[in-house]
Each structure stands twice: as structure tokens, then as C-alpha cells.
Amino acid sequence: MKKWIAFGLSAALTFSFAAAASAQQKTKLTVYTALENDQLAPFKQAIEKGVPDVEISWVRDSTGVITARFLAEKDNPRADMVMGLAASSLLMFETAGLLEEYKPKGADELKEIFRDQKAPYTYTGMDAYLGVVCYNTAEGAKIDTKTPTSWQDLLKPAFKGKIVMPHPASSGTGYLMVAGWLQGMGEEAGWKFMDGLHENIAAYLHSGSAPCVQAAKGERVVGLALDMRGASEKTKGAPLDVVIPKEGTGWEMEATAIVRGTKNLEAAKKVADWGATKAASELYSKSYAIVAYPGVSNIPPNYPANAEQGMIKNDLSWMAANRDRILAEWSKRYESKAAPKN
Amino acid sequence: MSTGLVFPASGAASRMTINERQIAGLFIAALCLVLVLIIALPLWSLLSKSFESADGTFVGLNNYLTYFTTPTLFVSLQNSLIVAAISTAIVIPLAFAYAYALTRTCMPAKGLFYAFALLPIFAPSLLAAISLVYIFGNQGFLGFLLLGNSVYGPIGIVMGEVLSTFPHALLILVTALSLADGRLYEAAAALGTSKARVFWTITLPGARFGVINATFVVFTLVITDFGVPKVIGGQYEVLATDAYKQVVGQQNFSMGAVVGMILLVPAVIAFIVDKIAKRHQVALLSARAVPFEPPANRRVALTYLLFCLVAGGIIVGTYGVAVWASLIQYWPYNLSLTLNNYDFANVEPGGWQPYFNSLTMAALVSIIGSAVVFCGAYLIEKTNAFPRGRAIAQLLAMLPMAVPGLVLGLGYVFFFNASWNPLSFLYGTLALLVINTLAHFYTVSHLTALTALKQIDGEFEAVSASLKVPFWRTFGAVTVPICAPTILDIAVYMFVNALTTVSAVIFLYGTESKLASIAIVHMDEAGASASAAAMATVIMTTAIGVKLTHLVLAHTIFDRLQRWRCRTAT
Secondary structure (H helix, E strand, O other): OOOHHHHHHHHHHHHHHHHHHHHHHOOEEEEEOOOOOOHHHHHHHHHHHOOOOOOEEEEEEHHHHHHHHHOOOOOOOOOOOOOOOHHHHHHHHHHHEEEOOOOOOOHHHHOOHHHHHOOOOEEEEEEEEEEEEEHHHHHHHHHOOOOOOOHHHHHOOOOOEEEEEEOOOOOOOHHHHHHHHHHHHHHHHHHHHHHHHHHEEEEEEEEOOOOHHHOOOOOOOOEEHHHHHHHHHHHOEEEEEEEEOOOOOEEEEEEEEEEEOOOOHHHHHHHHHHHHOOHHHHHHHHOOOEEEEOOOOOOOOOOOOOOOHHOOOOHHHHHHHHHHHHHHHHHHHHHEEEEEEE | OOOOOOOOOOOOOOOHHHHHHHHHHHHHHHHHHHHHHHHHHHHHHHHHHEEEOOOOOOOHHHHHHHHHHOHHHHHHHHHHHHHHHHHHHHHHHHHHHHHHHHOOOOOOHHHHHHHHHHHHHHOOOOHHHHHHHHHHHOOOHHHHHHOOOOOOHHHHHHHHHHHHHHHHHHHHHHHHHHHOOOOHHHHHHHHOOHEEEEEEEEHHHHOHHHHHHHHHHHHHHHOOOOOOHHHOOOOOOHHHHHHHHHHHHHOHHHHHHHHHHHHHHHHHHHHHHHHHHHHHOOOOOOOOHHHOOOOOOOOHHHHHHHHHHHHHHHHHHHHHHHHHHEEEEEOOOEEEEEHHHOOOHHOOOOOOOOHHHHHHHHHHHHHHHHHHHHHHHHHHHHOOOHHHHHHHHHHHHHHHHHHOOOHHHHHHHHOOOOOOOOHHHHEEEOOOOOOOHHHHOOOOOHHHHHHHOEEOHHHHHHHHHHHOOOHHHHHHHHHHHHHHHHHHHHHHHHHHHHHOOOOOHHHHOOOOOOOOOHHHHHHHHOOHHHHHHHHHHHHHHHHHHHHHHHHHHHHHHHHHHHHOOOOOOO
């Protein structure tokens, strides 16, 4: 009972302070994010337009770094919100009890897969990103190969030593691809496919976008990486084909959540509400083909057309629950013999 | 710190008065306190996690057991040792010859060659990686030089590490070789000693400390660096990438801490070796020493000039390629030139702001750092109060070198963000970035200061003591002026490293304190490697500008202050 009173009192205090503060000036929200650099300015602008009494200040880094940093800070969290971070990271935060339970107004209108599936409701999806094949046509022509359309195409001997992909233990993208194969093909066939793929892999890189960047620059013929990076490299002039293999591909989504214990809860809730609106999804759709709000669709330039059909049935909590087991098996199969292979 | 202010009961035959001894003790205690706060406690708050499970319960050595039973460990460990050993074996002789050319010959344009060789520390490490890929990568224009071997792997790592550690070794070796007693060489010449014998019996032993220090610095730098292996290591796993996989890939701080602990081993060995070497130490520059002046030997000068041209040329060439890379539209398919990559607002929300943050941070680190480091080194080396405190300070000063930036950065998060820590207000501010960077680059600066101090005869202190001059007067009137060039070297070293450092500060910057070096990483991640190269070029140009100012200063001011080094001047 005492707890409830204390909670009620402090909540009331927080609210009145927040109200008093917002009456005078904008509430400054610190938001941790893994959004791309060039998305930050338009996102800030749009949020501040949608929720006039907040001011957004970003702390942005790659998914792994920002996730590690957030977890390291858990005794004394510095962020008010997390936005544009992989749902698998948010699941980890939720398990650690670091997220505030809140379901944004209008969340029910979003596509089902973008809603937190399990209670407590803590995060809301924004957009989905997919693992794709970046194929350099100029370099491919030199070794006489065609654009791969199926995962099995990547097992052709012509690709020996020409493929790079993210290391699943250092990059979330790497893991989502591995988990995608295991879920899409079934575990046994998935491992068998990876055994074959391993023979053609030149290196497992420590970043989710580096493989496609390397393919774009002709360092490699094929890079397995994030869809958006493939599209943007192609837009910049790289001779790339960005392909979603016909069997479908693993995916992951970016999501928004409120950090438990934030001093700016009210403002954060407003931003979370905004994140679930149609206007917000229209903004997301400038970079991603698949967004949370139904009916909003805008294929970014050079983005593969069949994206939505290409998403396999993906179970994010299965991915989280089996991560240690899969990574251990992966390391046993490919890492111990992976050493100097150049 | 329970050792607090425990003075040895009888420092018998003390050179200092009791009063002076107390003041020295107080200073040393303050030094220890600072080092504990900025190095020991943050490190411990991460490394202690190696004994905990992911949810924070104590599990003893379980994590170590898990790690040591993983088959990939020995591959990584072996790879790390191989790469570090090869890089060290290449760097030390090269840097020694280069340093010798700069200090002991009459080669022309020494300042210029010194600056050339320091180029790698002027540039963010990513720049070398970018240009190595452009030169030797699968699309590289000199790729054929590798005879079919791939640059992605041990070859690339060794090339990258040799380039980036060369100036660190050079800095120490130049200091070691620049002080010499001319009388020894005169005696040798009078006795008709062969040149080889002079080298093995006078030059090398005289520079012994420098060589030992430089060896450990290079070895540990290579072992702990993850930037080069990450970008160009391909499939070749090393310990530092293991730590990265654990911490950034899987957010497993416990296992990351285990790798961090293993990486500390070389530093501990370095500390022990330093202790042993110290026992056999003889001061080079006795109070009666005569400064050495290089003989005017044309042929020798020409040979070294040729060597420096090749070595310096390779360094300048590599970074030249990176500058060119920053001006290209889209490598390798559209090689037309453009300045667009310098308009950072396209790819970085802060535009040029991170650059100015970096400048502020670097200036603060340089000023505060050189003062703290030099005074600290003096207290450790030249006072004789409170020996236990000095030993602790020495150990702490040696630690940061062995710690990967990743580990130090996370340690700072755990320590300075803890809710009980009264210093937590610093978190996310530029001030904490300054403190972290100072700690991160403490060791090399400390070793540089120590090398210079070791070469000054203890008799200066003895004479001062017998003249009843307190040590701080000796420090101000003798030590600082003699070592002024070294102090300035340290200040420049700190400034430049603060401009380029990434791995530790990436966990610490706040919304208002993003640094240029971090912006470079972000741009490269986003595929904008030309913009990354452009920002890196701006950083490099700034650093070179600072170095040139340094050279001019050294010429105008120190030529006067350092005239005692010249025999003929009066």
C-alpha cells in the first residue's frame, strides 16, 4: 500500500513538474538511436513539428555500440527514449527491466508484426529491414557469373572467395541472416546451406553494412548486408544489383521505446504516440520500403521491389531465446577452422 | 587506497629534509589518487565483471574456464602474438635507424623527416586502412606487389600496424638517442675503436631503455589495437577482435572483461622488465657530461638520407593516397575529382561541429596532460620519498597502454555513470572525454618523460640537496628547462592523439560532445568513405599544422634554451 502511495505521489509530482516545465520551455529528450546519420536531422525536425513542446537530442551509434552502451549505463540510465534501434536489442532491454510499459495511442492500427507481441507492452516497431544480396555486376562479369536470385546460387564454385557477410557474433545483421536461414529453410537444411556458403566466404566482417560497401567498391563480388545500404550505394553510382532471394530472407525491425525511470515521461509518451502515427510512417518510408502503418508505401530509389513478400515468417523472441545456442554452433562449425584462409 | 600517507620509518641517509620529504610524499599521494581515479577504478569496475555472470552474481573463475575451453581462443591468442611479434621485429630496427639518422648524423632536413615519420599519429587510424585498401585491395593499383596474396589478413594487419606504431617507437627512440655523452665517443675515437664496436658498446647500451620501452610499447599497441584488424584483418581473428565481438556484438561484458584481463598480461610483463632493467641502470648524462655532436661525415649522412627518403616516402605516399581518396567521386568506378566530400552536412548532422569539439578537447588534454604526466614522471623518478606510492604510481602509469580503448571506455561508463559516484555529473561532458583521453595516452607520454629524466644524472638532485635547495626549485630551474623539448613533444603527442582517438570515447560522448574521430567512423559505416577520408584529412592537416608550429617554436625558443647542448656556444 505504502508503495502505491509513494508511487502515486511521485508520479503526481513528476507530472506537475513536467507540466510546469513544459508550460515554460521545451522539454529536452535524450534519445539513443541507431538511425543512419543522414536520417537524424529530418527525424528531429519531424518529431519537433509533431510534438511542439519537445526538443530532441540524439546520441547515435551503430546498433552494437549503442546497445552495449545502454546496457552498461543501466544502473543510471541517461536516455529518455530509444528510437530506431533493433527490436532484438529492445527485447534484451525489456528482459533486463529497463523499459517503461507503455502502448502508444493508435498502436492498434499498426500492422500486427510491428506491435510488441508479449506483455508487458514496451516497444513499437517503426520499419523493417532485410538481409539482402549486394551483387557487383561489373566484377561479376569478370568472373562470368549472373545475378543470383536464390540463396543456392551463392554456392556456385565461381563465387569461391568472392563473398563477404557480417560476422553473426559481432553484427546484428549477420545474426538476422543466420537466424533467417535457420527459420526459413529449417535448422538442418539451414546449417547445410551455411556449410556450403562457408566454402565461398572470403571473410566474415565485423559490421552489418561493410559487406555491401565492399561489394559496391568492387573489393568483393557479393556482399550480404542490409537492404538500405545496398540501395544507397547503388544510388551513389555503384554497379550493384540489390537482390532479395526468392526463398525469402531474414529481417528485423527498428522500434521505439521509453526508458524506465525517465524524468520526462509525459513528453516521451507524446513522442511515442507520434511514432505510431501515419505521418511518422510516411517519414520512415523515405528510407525503408516496409513500415508499420498499413497502406503507407514508398519504395526508396534502387530498393528491391519484392521486399514485403520476401520477408520470411520471423519470430523475434525465438531469435533472442536461441541466440547463444546458435552462435555457439556457428562458431564451432566455421570459426575454429576459419583461421588463415584469406 | 589504504596505503595513504605511510612514510618509510627511516629513510636513513635521506637527501631531503623531513619537511621536503613530507611535501614530496604529499605530491606523490595526490598523483596516486588521480591515477587511481582515472585509471585503476574505472578499469576495475569493468574487469571485476570477469568474475561475474551476466546478471551480476559472483562466479569465480567460471568465465575464464569457459573462455579457455573455447577452441578459437588459442587461434586468436596465437594470431595476436604472431602479428605483434612480426610488427615489433620490423618496427624497432627501422625506427632505431630512423631515430639514429635524426639524432646522430648530419643529415639535412631532419625536422622535415621527423615530421614525415610522425604522420601516422597525425591521422585517424581509419585513414591508413582506407588507403591500404585503395593501394593493395582487390581493386588496388599496387595489388600485384603482394604476389597473389590478399591484403585482408595477417599481411594487411602487419602493414597497418607497422605504419601506425612506427611514430610511437620513433618518439621514444629519438628521446633515447638525443642525449649522449660526447666524451665516450671521443675516447673511442682516440683509441681507434671500430664503428661496429662503438655502436654495440656505447650507442646501443646508452639507448637501452629506449629500445626496451619502445619494444613493449609497440608490442602492446599491436596486441590491443582492434581498429586495423577490424577493417583489414579479414578472417584473421585476434584477441582484440574477440573482445569486440563479445562486447559490441553480444553485449557480453563478462567475457569482454575476460579478454581485457588477458590483454593486460603484456603490460604487467613490461612493468617487471622495467623494474629489472632499472637495477642495472647507469645515468648517461652525468653532471660532467659533454653533449655529443654528430661528426660531419658526408657518406654516412647520405646513406641515412637515402634510408629516410625511402621510409618517409612510403609513409607520406600512403597518406597521400588517402587524401586523394577524399577528393574522388566514387571509388573505383568514377574517379573524377570533387570537393563535395568536404561538405559534411550531407552525411553528418553536426556538420563541422564535431571538428571544433575535437579541437577544444585536444587543447585541454594537451595542456593538462603534459603538466600532469611530466610532474608525475619527475615525482616517480627523481624524488625518493614514499617508495611504495611511487611504485604504485609507476604501475598505474604503465597500465593504460595495455588496455584496449574499448575496455577503458566501458570501464568509464561503469565507474563514472554509477549512481553512487559523486563524479557522475561529469558523464557525457567534454570534461570526461578529456580525462578519459588523458588516461588512455598516459603511458607513452609517461615513458617519454621517464626516458628523458633517466638520462639526467641524479647528481643534480644530490647537489641541490647539499646546497639545501628544495626539489621543486631543482625541478623548475634545472629539470624543466633541460626537458623542455620533451615536454613540448608530450604536449603535441597528446594533442594529436586526442584528435584521432576513437575506441574509448565512442562510449562516452554526449549529445553536445561528439568528436570528429567518431564522426569519421560513422561516415565510414554509412559507406561514405570519401567523406570519412575528407574529415580525416582535415584532422591530419590540423595535426600537421600543430606540429609545424611546434617545430618553429622549437627553433626560435629552444635553440636559445638548449644552447648548453652545443659545445662551441658560449
